[in-house]
Amino acid sequence: MGAPEDDKTRVEAAPRPEGDDLPRRIGRFHVLGRLGVGAQGQVLLGYDADLNRRVAIKLLRGTGGPDERDRMRREAQALALLSHPNVVQVYEVGEYANTLYLAMEYVSGSTLHTWVKNHSQREILGAYLQAGRGLAAAHSAGLVHRDFKPLNAMVGKDGRVRVMDFGLARGELATRSPEENTVMRAPTAVLWSGVTEAGSLMGTPAYMAPEHWNGEVVDARTDQFAFCVSLWEGVYGERPYAGKSTEDFRAVILGNKRREPPAAAKVPSWLRQAIERGMQGDPAQRWPSMAALLAELESGTPRRRRRFAAAAFLGVGGLVVGDVAYENLQARWQADACWDGGQELVSQWETARPTAQAAFVAAMPALGERTFRRAATIVDEFTAGWASAKSKLCMMPRIDPRWSSDLVGRAEECLLEARWAFESTLERFVAADAAAVQHAVAAVSDLPPPTTCLDLSYLARQSPPPADEQVRAEVLRVRQALRQVRSLGATGRFQEGLEQSRKLVTEADAVGWRPLSALARFRAAMFASDVTDLEQAETWLEEAMVLAAETGQDSLLADIVTGMADVVGGRMARHEEGLRWAKLAQAMTVSLGEADTVRGTWVLNILGLIYLDRGQLDEAEEVMEQILTIVREELGVDELEMAGPLNNRGNLHYRRDRLEDARVCYQRALELFERILGPEHPDVALALGNLARLALDRGDLDGAERLGLRALAIREQTNGAESLEASHAQQDLGNIYRSRGESAKALELLERAAVGAAKALGAEHPEVGYALLSLGELHVQRGDFEKASRFYSRALGIFQASRGPDHLDVAPALTGLGEVALGRGRVAEAVRHFERALQLYAANERPRDAAWARFALARARWTRKASQAEARELARAAAEELTALGAAADRAEVDAWLAERGK
Template sequence: MLAAGAQIGRFQVQALLGQGGMGAVYLAWDPVLERRVALKAIHLGEDGKASAKTRFRREAKVLAQLNHRNVCQVHDWVEARGSAYIAMEFIEGEILSKVAERLDLRRKLQVLRSIAHALEAAHAKGIVHRDLKPSNVMVDAGGQIKVLDFGLARLVDSASAPGDDPTGDAPHLLRLPEPPGGEPTVVVPATPGPEERTSVGSASPSPASSSWGEVTEAGVFMGSPTYASPEQMCGKRVGPPSDVFSLGVVAWELLLGDYPFPGKERARMTATVQGQLKPLRGRGLPRHLGALLRAMLHRHPDKRPTSRQVAEAIDHHLAGKPAVWWVAVALVALGAVFGGGYYLFGRSIIADLVKETPPRMAVMPIRNDTGDPVLDAQVGVGLTELLATALQGSPNMTVVEPESVNRVISNLRISPADAMKPASQPRIATALGAQLFLRGALSRDPAGQANMLTYELVDGAGQARFSGVVRAPRQGSFAPYELVDPAAKDLLHKVDPLRSNAAQNLPVPPGVFAAYAEGKALFLKGDFKGSEPRLQEAAMLAPAFSSAVSAYAACLRRLGRDQAPAVANWALMSAKATGDRWAEGRALALKAYLAKDLGHLDESQKLREATLTLAQAVGDRDGETIAYNHLGLIAAERGKDKEAGEFYERSLKLSQQTGDQVYLSLAQNNLANLALKRGDLGTAEALYRNNLSLQQALGNRWGEALAQNNLGVVALMTRDLPAAESRLTAALTIRESVGDRVGRITCLRNLGILALMKGDVAESARFHGRALDLAEASGLRTIEAECRFYVAELDRLQQRYSQALAGYRKVFDQLSEGVTPEVRWNAQAAGAECLLRKPRPDVKQAEARLLAIPAREADSPYVHRAKAWLASRTGQRDVALAELARASEDSRRQAPEIRAELETLRAALLAEGR
């Protein structure tokens, strides 16, 4: 170890920068050229040191001639104190593994292109890196990519390598002892067999927890086993293709978040040598990039692209053009293998439906015909979800997320039993905008010795495109994977004949699967208390089973449990660890909902933006639609109506493209809400009426209630009280019948406003009291604050000013800054009015409260009403009348219920002036 101030040749050591397998790295000063350098000590070893020096000098000179903007420049070499040192360019920045999570897809591809260019420059000079990995790639302060340590693995080995073999053959890695530590693990089933390679419960560690799985054993193996090529592991001669393979591993991890080969330690090395690459289907990676990764990671070096071809392929992708080299290779291969047979055997069963966009396919709940009710949940929920997940990723069709199917079934109020009937399923598919749906049933053979999954792919016209049956021997516990994997493989082959086989599931233990399925079934029925222990059991027994952890977190959210955010974090980590991008999106969305529930809008917005980016990366159009809608809700709650409208328009456009009628209606409704808010009643009413017709056609009782409620609000604003009462009563009846608690709160609140407009204060108080009780029980702070505002308004109206003032203060405190700002500042203004109307008015304090209201929130009938009282108390009668006129104008018709009160106050002021 060198101390600060030590002299190595002309270089003055300043500090130790780090220690690695190749030796220590120091920050040093070059007094001749007046620059900082990184000084790397190379351990040559004791044996053969004399012969090593000649080779070291020769190869270091070659490295110094490698001059490229993406390569860390070698400046000099020094032999001092019995060791060798390389003086290199000092780079201020971070290693790739530290910045990876902050990069979007385009930036990641640019990074990979830069690394490929660096390799191209080195290979042109006959230099092979031999140890490419994320810690050998730096991103400097200006965003420039620099690859470090070119050829240093070769230099490290040069001391002990016999003769002068430039290929650097190494010992066979698979014959070395197991490494001592190993990687972090999570609880998963026993090691899978050779056909069980992917799952929502994969045990692959996340990049964050494993530091990209880097293991370096200097002096034993030239390179890091995690990134080594098969030829390196087998001790064979290495060349430029080995670097391309390592870049392929780096690219896989950077783009997908896990390792490309299954298993751990020796099992992983075996898989690497044998070329057992994990499937890419369902990972959301663009097709051309997937083809590039597979080519780079080919087990045979001569079948990998060159580094230049890799850079060109990425260039073509970034430019939006196909990469010529692999398209040509693919066409030649297909021509040789299939020839004219493609037209006989290679046509997809849904080729006529694949036009500008792939058709949407929904997996319907599988029916349990075994006669064993114990399997109801495992079949209807668990088996269905597994099948949908296994089918994701085909470029010829878009599989609707199981969560979306369940949402539609819930919104349409279709019972679980009816959802499994063929008669109900076209209606579900129509609501989802699906042109295809898969239905099936689980039964037993006549002898009762085998389970049989029969399935049928049906188009919108009711025509069966494909049907099949899979059999599996009955075991002690139900094993759905033995049925799902072959069914998914067969279906995907028929849909996309020329692509590789389906990804297969890595099974979780039967008991865990049963607990998850039963808990999820109860959750979907709305029995959150009943589902909690079952989902908790599944999550605790298999913490890497991301679907179970996400469902458990969602259940805790519904129950209002304090630990919901922590479990949502766990769900996110589990999804990242398993590389399940779809599950990662669900976990992020859940965290966004939780943050919004708690009024943390900044956090909710950031999380929603993350889900949007992820959905776009994996091609999840439904996820995009949901994200835009939620971002609109967040913007609306902040009072940013223009921004909210833009988000809703994007959600509307996407839902029109996908044909999802439920999200189409939701976006339409939210746009109508904005029109209502700005006082454009004609537009709002037309949109609400369209929405009502759409919901009634779908048979969506929940959506019908929403439309009826909103039309009731329009009637309130136009003072058509009979129509308002009819609409709102109808909405409340539907919402009570379907168990919509939040919807009931809204209806009760609006009926309270209606009662006040009719002059029945006692009836209004009953409605508002019921609404507040439900809101408090639900734990929804924003809705509770809105209900509390109306209760305080009734106290103020009945001249209970101290009570009203306390209520307004609670509203103001419950709504943090930026959360439904109009309600917050209306409460501030109403509180100021109470101070003015108390027996002993506090004019100074009231005036201070009104002055604190931002100008953008001051044009509100409640604010103008309070200002009228302030002007009245200070003897400014004309100002008071002007403020009352502004309050009565109420261009956005925010407060139709105070119109009569304003008229009474105006009459009193006019009478005083006579």
């Protein structure tokens, strides 16, 4: 298949000159042009016709022997396994014309070197944080870049930074200045730096660490040095080491002759000190890891940093405190007991890492290694952040008078709780089973951010600990148990979590400290909601709400009210009540200053889903767009927190018959879930189920079956065969088999789905109504109108009682009853049902369903000779509507009906 006709393939590559020497194809890729050329090879622009995307193809000049090619291929394949939003993705490695090629993600944008020239210091730091995350991910996967610099990171037009050229050939090498060129003295340094011979030199002089110049072993700390040189260059506008030749750079870097920054540069001293530590000549004096450096940089960004501005004096010298005092003392802290004390978790993690990694691989050989790398990157960031917060807290009472003993105590308990969460998760990692592996990324993503523990406003909102030491000890014991139980939810063990949290409610009440009783009930309620014991969840939330309000726990109270909105308005479908709770919770997040944060999107998500369920589509769309904007600005487009909102946005598009928009959202959510959580995670089944329904609507029954079977397997494995989640997958797959005409399979699955939903939610819940609709459709198809009528009538009663007579969900029940009436020859009754369904579909912005209702009405009218002309016009109108919606298969069915009746 050739390249498409549109402009997607006509990009920045220079046009092919007459008689050029470029190949037409390399492997399965069409070659469109040349992006760059250098001593080691060339970079071509290619087109992947199978996946309709552009690629960058690195094609080498040299060959090397078979062993060398095998080693290079293995290293390139290792890089291909590294899937991270801030690393250019490697798609394929292969051989062409007796040399190697690498097909990689094509990034349209500019290098970081060029991009920084037109952006603010804050934006530059944000871009480098992204690049640093890419390096940290590579380090977690056992890869070292060896040649990081601003020219080896691209800033895409979407604002996302990707690190590239992990020791691979680059284009346009011959056109660069000496300090920009890469020194490559090893004959084997052809494709991948990881296979360069010992003692060889490979890197860019201006960014090379001392150990690199000395031919010593390079590791992640070498990348850290190059990263800090690059960041210095970005924020100061010039490199820290001046030189015009390779020997110049060797002399100044080995001699640690760093020049003073420009006098006019306004770079905070905390940022300068963080960068300078990363450029220490001795690797042991640099940051312990890229994750540790990134945690320090993130703690100083405007979004997270809390400026310490109080003034006081410390000792005889009378140092003014605040940021200046902190920054002046920072270097000293790193060498004393405060710094050492902060390293406890880092050491604990490094000690346990090999055991945990082995447990992951043993539990799931195919998935474990990749999942562990993803989880380990997050743990690296957490432990580094905890170490930084712990070290800072150690010094706060000495430099800032606002840090009273009470606040220090609250901060210590906050860090202690974060440590409990980490240790509980780590305990499950070192003894990981398949379920722990599947939920690992979600579990570590749920770890509390340590930076919160230094937020004075947050600490001030927490209840002071009990004065009685014995009571305080008991409170800490129960809180530790609650945190450990919470990790059960993060690993999908909801029933076990409910059983343990129920006991902890009793234990909390026995302690007699009301804030603890409120927290215990809230945690237990969330588990009860997870296992659909909704009445118990509501009871605990009501009790927790009173206790939290009485004890002034504003932040916890906001969480409880949000949980109530979810349980009552979302899961129990009491929409009016749920909306009131959601709007109250939304007001509370505004009061707490969290309305525009990722944490604040929890209530927005619930609000949007209630609007969607009520058919208030404009309101739902406004809220969902707000969520996506917040997450995009806070975290970026490739974080896990984007997946849920994208999935919900897809549901909105589906409701509005924007099927292609829905597919794009569902597919993007699936990609994020699979990449970050792993292919067997329950959230993957959520996206698969949505895509299966879309495939069914499009008439792709084979594709729908594949998706549906995979979703059901995940649900039954992770949630249980009789769970509510499994019933959703059973219903989807049952509807697929019904459409394929496999009646027996469909009946078994749909009956299981109806029983499962009723058992989980109660016989009057709308979810049960949906299952009954599917059974009604199946029995109409089987010609059993008596059973079909019973199922449709029962569903209609449920929807009218729970949703109201004008809700969208009433329409399919009416349509079903119309089909039953038509099958029994009761034409007037059928017309009445179809007309009412058509009104509801039109009122609820469902044009495709409205077209089908119009066609059903046409079929009913045709049975009476006097109304056949009207029937023909109704069918033609339905056909035109389906054409406008791009529903070709549906239009064909209507056309066939018209053709049989002479149009």
